[in-house]
Amino acid sequence: MLEIKNLHAKVEDKDILKGINLNIKAGEVHAIMGPNGSGKSTLSSVIAGKEEYEVTDGEIVLDNEDLDDLAPEERAHKGIFMSFQYPIEIPGVTVTNFIKTAINETRKANGKEELPAKDMLKKIRETAELLEIDRKFLSRSLNEGFSGGEKKRNEIFQMAMLEPKLAILDETDSGLDIDALKIVANGVNKLKSDKNAVVIITHYQRLLDYIVPDFVHVLHDGKIVKSGGKELAHELEAKGYDWLK
Amino acid sequence: MELKEKLITSFLAFENSVSTDTETNVHDIRSKAFTHFEQNGFPTKKDEEWKYTSLKSILKHDYNVFPKAGTAIEFKDVKRYFLHEIESYKIVFIDGIYSSFLSDTTHEGYDICLLSAALKKPKYKMVIDHYFNTIASKKESITSLNTAFSKEGAYINIPKNTVVPKPIQIVYFSTGSEAQLMLQPRNLVIVGENSHVQIVERHQSLTNNVVLTNVVTEIFAGTRAIVDYYKIQNDQKTASLIDNTYVQQQRQSVASVNTFSFGGNLTRNNLEFYHEGEHITSNLNGITIIGDKQLVDNHTLVNHKYPNCESHELYKGIYADKSTGVFNGKVIVEQEAQKTNAFQQNNNILIDDGATINAKPQLEIFADDVKCSHGCTIGQLDEDALFYLRSRGIPKKEAEALLLYAFANDALQKIKIAELKTRITRLIAKKLGVDLGFDL
Numbered sequence: 001m002l003e004i005k006n007l008h009a010k011v012e013d014k015d016i017l018k019g020i021n022l023n024i025k026a027g028e029v030h031a032i033m034g035p036n037g038s039g040k041s042t043l044s045s046v047i048a049g050k051e052e053y054e055v056t057d058g059e060i061v062l063d064n065e066d067l068d069d070l071a072p073e074e075r076a077h078k079g080i081f082m083s084f085q086y087p088i089e090i091p092g093v094t095v096t097n098f099i100k101t102a103i104n105e106t107r108k109a110n111g112k113e114e115l116p117a118k119d120m121l122k123k124i125r126e127t128a129e130l131l132e133i134d135r136k137f138l139s140r141s142l143n144e145g146f147s148g149g150e151k152k153r154n155e156i157f158q159m160a161m162l163e164p165k166l167a168i169l170d171e172t173d174s175g176l177d178i179d180a181l182k183i184v185a186n187g188v189n190k191l192k193s194d195k196n197a198v199v200i201i202t203h204y205q206r207l208l209d210y211i212v213p214d215f216v217h218v219l220h221d222g223k224i225v226k227s228g229g230k231e232l233a234h235e236l237e238a239k240g241y242d243w244l245k
Numbered sequence: 246m247e248l249k250e251k252l253i254t255s256f257l258a259f260e261n262s263v264s265t266d267t268e269t270n271v272h273d274i275r276s277k278a279f280t281h282f283e284q285n286g287f288p289t290k291k292d293e294e295w296k297y298t299s300l301k302s303i304l305k306h307d308y309n310v311f312p313k314a315g316t317a318i319e320f321k322d323v324k325r326y327f328l329h330e331i332e333s334y335k336i337v338f339i340d341g342i343y344s345s346f347l348s349d350t351t352h353e354g355y356d357i358c359l360l361s362a363a364l365k366k367p368k369y370k371m372v373i374d375h376y377f378n379t380i381a382s383k384k385e386s387i388t389s390l391n392t393a394f395s396k397e398g399a400y401i402n403i404p405k406n407t408v409v410p411k412p413i414q415i416v417y418f419s420t421g422s423e424a425q426l427m428l429q430p431r432n433l434v435i436v437g438e439n440s441h442v443q444i445v446e447r448h449q450s451l452t453n454n455v456v457l458t459n460v461v462t463e464i465f466a467g468t469r470a471i472v473d474y475y476k477i478q479n480d481q482k483t484a485s486l487i488d489n490t491y492v493q494q495q496r497q498s499v500a501s502v503n504t505f506s507f508g509g510n511l512t513r514n515n516l517e518f519y520h521e522g523e524h525i526t527s528n529l530n531g532i533t534i535i536g537d538k539q540l541v542d543n544h545t546l547v548n549h550k551y552p553n554c555e556s557h558e559l560y561k562g563i564y565a566d567k568s569t570g571v572f573n574g575k576v577i578v579e580q581e582a583q584k585t586n587a588f589q590q591n592n593n594i595l596i597d598d599g600a601t602i603n604a605k606p607q608l609e610i611f612a613d614d615v616k617c618s619h620g621c622t623i624g625q626l627d628e629d630a631l632f633y634l635r636s637r638g639i640p641k642k643e644a645e646a647l648l649l650y651a652f653a654n655d656a657l658q659k660i661k662i663a664e665l666k667t668r669i670t671r672l673i674a675k676k677l678g679v680d681l682g683f684d685l
Binding site for chain 1: 657
């Protein structure tokens, strides 16, 4: 589904990604771990198409299409979703209106009719239920005054609504208490299928107890220095990252 | 002939035409104001208060300064300029002349009618003598000019303990029957003790002919009165507006003026609040969204004279193309005005490199036990926020519009008339060039 080949990227003349290779197939869950500053968040931003990052070499291919020239919204229309570590507050635009706009813009870009209001509401209701989100929450302004946990849960809500092919969860576990973490993980697990893939970017193995990865990769200084199965996460938890440097 | 000369030579003829109101001292007021204008002329960029706003380009036209009656307008053709889903009183003028056909006035329980009538009829003499031109500036020559030619406009007098059950719309249309027209409407609003009124004012040109409006509004809020005043400034790009609004408040009153500036060529708002008692609240809100070579200048003054009063000022500006914004927010806290809370915020976004904002907060505080703050920001759209929206599939243009809308949102939330809020929201979406498929 997603192939990353020899990816190099920099921001403001600072090289951050220095040759990343990653192959993600439909139905898989990948975890990318690594210490601060290793390039984890940069990698997710580059995949999602953030314009401040310049790809200097290599490529990102989604279903045989090079993403290089595509704007962030075009990548989203093709099924890439990234949950943000620090979601932005949009006063005056409700969660419901925001997600409606996002879904209908995506449908429009893919040559589909807007989703009828009735179907939209039904889907919103079901997804909110799945993630144990209070209905009142949906008529609040997007992320405005949300707690850290609410913001993260709202990110997962959007993911569930948009049904991406590839979901990248960037530090989704930070700021979540254990109950919220379980709800989020449960939501992700229910949405997982053999047609989509999930990339979890995290510091800690905590979230991986609930969303079990098929592969774990360790990022250090802009490169993947080790890959393995889910047991690698436990090893990292026990030993730290130093032994890999 | 220069406009100043033309106005000076027109004054005598004007005085003759309104000679019926000699019963009031309005004649003296006009003459004094005329002399002041004659001596000072139009403000120029040499005046500190007009440093960033030049009237030169709008004064060069050969304006007709005496409106002629005659042009009729069908309601259906101008319906969209009114709030029409709710009941309202209407005071409507066409090319400066009162239109009884489009208006819906009343004298039952309160007066919602014409200033010309109030100036002429003896029964209003006491009110006129007590209020008329008592708070309008005697120093600003452009206000004096209006006073000199003051004759017609809205007259609203609400006695005490009265809640006016529906909003009052004051609308000035210009039809383009003159190639260049200058209008000088004069509004007088008196709200008695414990009374409550909502007013929406609009100046609307119906063609691309050149129009210059120099309007003066005096608002008196009695003890515990609540006055909500909304100004919709979304005129044609050939129309310019100089709005001079003066508000005087008695104790415990709450007066709010909300200004929405989206259209027009040049718009200057002189907005001044004067306190005459304790526990007064003054609210000043504004949203400006302009482009092309438009200019909007918000010049505000809040004069805190008594203790325990508060003022809240919030102005948001979005400037595209080669447009210019000016914000001058003066707050005076006099020595007696202890325990004053005065907050001022002015946030601006420049969308294009050619756009300019001149912002000047001006706090003069002579009391020592006060809470005063001001914040002024000038910036661009936040790239991270833009990326966030785009990463959810929202195209760049729509994402920018959403962020701009969010930026202006807190000033928008101050609108207390639901239909007006919806209308302004749609205007903003239209102004930002997007259809998001929902009412923002």
